[in-house]
Amino acid sequence: MSDDIELKKRSIKEEIEQLKYEFKVELPKKIAEARSYGDLKENAEYHAAKERQSFLSARITQLSSQLSQLSNLSVSDIARDRIGFGSTVTVLDLESEELIQFTFVSPNEVKPAEGRISLSSPVGMALQNRGVGEEVDVLIPAGKKRYRIERFTTLHGDSFES
Numbered sequence: 001m002s003d004d005i006e007l008k009k010r011s012i013k014e015e016i017e018q019l020k021y022e023f024k025v026e027l028p029k030k031i032a033e034a035r036s037y038g039d040l041k042e043n044a045e046y047h048a049a050k051e052r053q054s055f056l057s058a059r060i061t062q063l064s065s066q067l068s069q070l071s072n073l074s075v076s077d078i079a080r081d082r083i084g085f086g087s088t089v090t091v092l093d094l095e096s097e098e099l100i101q102f103t104f105v106s107p108n109e110v111k112p113a114e115g116r117i118s119l120s121s122p123v124g125m126a127l128q129n130r131g132v133g134e135e136v137d138v139l140i141p142a143g144k145k146r147y148r149i150e151r152f153t154t155l156h157g158d159s160f161e162s
Helices: 001-033 044-070 123-125
Strands: 089-093 099-104 135-140 141-152 158-161
Touching: 001 044, 099 123, 123 135, 123 141
Parallel strands: none
Antiparallel strands: 089 099, 089 141, 135 141, 141 158
16 A cells, blocks of 8 residues: 555656646746737736646645645554544444445545545544444534444555454
8 A cells, every 4th residue: 555655646746747847837938928919908818827827836736735745644654453544434324324435535635425535524533543333423514423334444455344
């Protein structure tokens, strides 16, 4: 699983480099060209380039932060027998008896509709450092949920099941 983190870091570094190239080389050319068209108030090319510049700046900052978090993440510090970062967890909703799966990812990778959530979410905080068979109460915007942990696989690939 350490390889997964290294692969993710490499991917982020590559994206940052591409974005920086566009930000520092390509965009200044587009902005200069757009300025040459005259009146900037009604210059769509200029405004589009400036908007892209803002987007790139924000994305570079976001990716740099994610890279920093991954660099500070020590795989050896992640528990091998408890739910934590990188774990995939299956819980039983004790009210609906529905099985639900969550994977704990970095904040920039969160996609709740796909079950990809962060440990700082209400569900993440309730499940973190827990084990199979434990029951947790979670207060979510839709109300209170009660889950029982049925199984999970850690970042290390260790699996636990009831």
